[in-house]
Amino acid sequence: MSAFIELFFPELDKLLDHRHTRFLMQELLVDIVGGEKRTLDLLLETRYLELDAYILIHIEPQSYQENDFHERMFIYFSRLFERHRKEYKLIIPIAVFTADEAKEEKNTLEMSTPQQPILRFEFMKVVLRKQPWRQFIDSGNPVAAALLAKMGYTKGKSEKYAWRIYG
Secondary structure: OHHHHHHHOHHHHOOEEEEEEEEOOOOEEEOOOOOOEEEOOEEEEEEEOOOOEEEEEEEEEEOOOOOOHHHHHHHHHHHHHHHHOOOOOOEEEEEEEOOOOOOOOOOEEEEEOOOOEEEEEEOEEEEHHHOOHHHHOOOOOHHHHHHHHHHOOOHHHHHHHHHHHHO
């Protein structure tokens, strides 16, 4: 997982001590109102250097357009906070959008009155189709190699690109 964070969030990566990273058991979260049960895809614990504390990183892959996905991320975050707030000082939510279309994906949830902001929740995101695959092709990062196709790389494009430079 350190290769993923290093690739897409290099500033965050510098703050983490990956020697202490471990995957946690899958968390089952229940929507209290709708009764829907969901399991978090990836939840890991790692050491955050500046806080000298363990933190949680929740990574949620999303392969299709979902209008209320940002609300679901907030619910996941809230449940994790409720369950783990005593043992972890920070929870970092990250969404990885893998759809074949490069649509703009909302990563905030806000509530306010005209006079007062009430809540602003924001999660980190990676929209793979919007990533510049040429920037990653020679990175040597195994995550980049695995995700190149989702970034829009195809052998044909690569050959055209090489021809344009060298031909």
